[in-house]
Amino acid sequence: MYFIGIDLGTSAVKMLLMRDDGKIVNSVTKSYPISFPYTGWSEQNPEDWLRETKRGLIELMAEYPKEELVGISFGGQMHGLVVLDENDRVIRPAILWNDGRSSEETEFLNTSVGRNVLSERTANIAFAGFTLPKILWMKKHEPDLFSKIRRIMLPKDYLIYMLSGEFCTDFSDASGTLLLDVKNRSWSKEMLELCNLNINQLPKLCESYEQVGTLRKEVAEELDFKPTVKIIAGAGDNAAAAIGTGTIGEGRCNISLGTSGTIFISSTHFKVDSFNALHSFAHADGNFHLMGCMLSAASANQWWCKNILGTTHYDEEQANIQKLGENNVYFLPYLMGERSPHNNPFARAMFVGMSLDTNREDMVQAVLEGVAFGLRDSFEIARELGIKVNRTKICGGGAKSLLWCKIIANVMNVTVEIPEQDEGPALGAAILAAVGSGFYQDLESAVSRIVRVKDSIEPEEILVKKYEQAYWNFRKLYPAIKDWYGK
The missing domain is CATH 3.30.420.40 (ATPase, nucleotide binding domain)
Incomplete structure (x- = not known):
């Protein structure tokens, strides 16, 4: 059996093919551009991520038995703002984790809302890289686009949605949005009200090792994969990398x-x-x-x-x-x-x-x-x-x-x-795919064998x-x- 780990990075997407004993048998990396339209801005086109991921998956499995592919999971750059309209079209380029345009919104959150209030609601204070300041920036500077938002998601979750049709995220990645009540592992009602969002605009919350769906039929046909290939929620890049080094x-x-x-x-x-x-x-x-x-x-x-x-x-x-x-x-x-x-x-x-x-x-x-x-x-x-x-x-x-x-x-x-294997988030994602697919009983047994x-x-x-x-x-x-x- 085989499992795929996908690491959606800032400069490239890396895909690993892992055998069920933990051995990495193939890897493919596909790059895509990053845009800096103004000083301090950092953006990417989510459609580039999807296109290069599909190309990479086809190449990754070209010489391996596709019928033995069981599950796919993800690690991804955190905090990025991806917004889709009611027709699932990308409304604007994704605003990335290293984008600094939302300094005013960050200051507003930390001073007007207050650090203590933010910490109580989300366990964190506002940083310019987090997702919520980006949402507030968009609300202020791009109100027409903001009004069209139907779905808000993080970068790796865009891939999951387009590959499986499941609108979801995991708790580790959601922690970096400043919208999650980390302690209680739920979306914060107060933070949603703050930016005039409703909970239906946010993805369903899942554990990183949880199966969220399978490949869409049309995607499976395009990749020449089985439609029964399991899709596992995955994690933010740092949490996925930690899984890959046995840091649990x-x-x-x-x-x-x-x-x-x-x-x-x-x-x-x-x-x-x-x-x-x-x-x-x-x-x-x-x-x-x-x-x-x-x-x-x-x-x-x-x-x-x-x-x-x-x-x-x-x-x-x-x-x-x-x-x-x-x-x-x-x-x-x-x-x-x-x-x-x-x-x-x-x-x-x-x-x-x-x-x-x-x-x-x-x-x-x-x-x-x-x-x-x-x-x-x-x-x-x-x-x-x-x-x-x-x-x-x-x-x-x-x-x-x-x-x-x-x-x-x-x-x-x-x-x-x-x-021994320094494959970063991609390895952690592959391990999550193996656990989520049921091959390993839990993460502890998986990392003890693989890392x-x-x-x-x-x-x-x-x-x-x-x-x-x-x-x-x-x-x-x-x-x-x-x-x-x-x-």
Whole structure:
């Protein structure tokens, strides 16, 4: 039997074909454009996602027995606003997670509605990347289009709807809308009233491992798949990635070094930090998680190497970096603003501490360390909640750099475990497909069989001490210059 995991990312959709024993036998990636029509805006056409997903699925299964395909599930970029009219046509381009246009709406929610009220209703405060501020922006600036909205959905849920006809979402993805009462796992009536929405405009809520339907007949014919192929709800990208690294249950941690960077701590209990600096979301395992999210992680390294240095040979740029913990150059990684813990869409990146003897390696090292320090900001908040993390899994494109993993291990003072299969959300989605299809009894049994660690990096006492001082130097920088950003 086979299962497919689909990761609907910001730059591409990745599809994995997993055998029932957990072995990945094929993968296909299809890219699509992203539009930045104005400064701070970020949009995509959902129809591009669907077209490339269908093309990828046909290619993925071309040399494998389609009759043995049992289930498909999804991981997807979170927070994006997808709106359809009464004829299921896309009303406007999707407004993505890294779009910053809704700063006024975010400020309104956090001040006029109030952070305490938002936290009580949704377990979170407003961030510009969340879905509700985008809805309010559309209501104010595009009232004619807003009046045509029949269905509001998240990016991966658009794929589910078009492939299966089921209008649904899962709790983990819904947590990032600011419309979900996370603690009670239901849509918040008060938040719906706030933006003049009715509950019929929102998708049905499901667990991530729940079967929501099967392929539409016409889609099955187009793909040459069986119409009995099961569609499983899936999860937001970070929750799906956590499933793919076995980060479920109580107190397990996963760090993702993708376009954005996250620190993800799973929990069997609902928790909220006093400043709402961490996101308090539902998890794909049916429980909860805390998550700190920085908007620029591996993308910061890509920007520096590709846009500034003019190279994509990332390994070569890191090859001569040796003086860990001794760099005098610091990098604030706020290329597109920042979420956790600063919640400031106006923050911007900068280098600090250069001198005449600063060289190319120092600058590359500063970028890697700046992302690690930014992740530790969230880690510190978790520690204040009494959460003890001694080891973490790591995934994402940036995790391919052993140097970066070593820096993170020593900045955080934790053991970093590198999974055997680093396939991110797509692997987690494939696991959810296998569980939702009934092949595995539950997620615990699935990940215990499928997820393996191939290497681990231990923190080194001397480096930990050096990075401890360096981190607290880094912590002084944002408070010193935040007024310059306009906040």
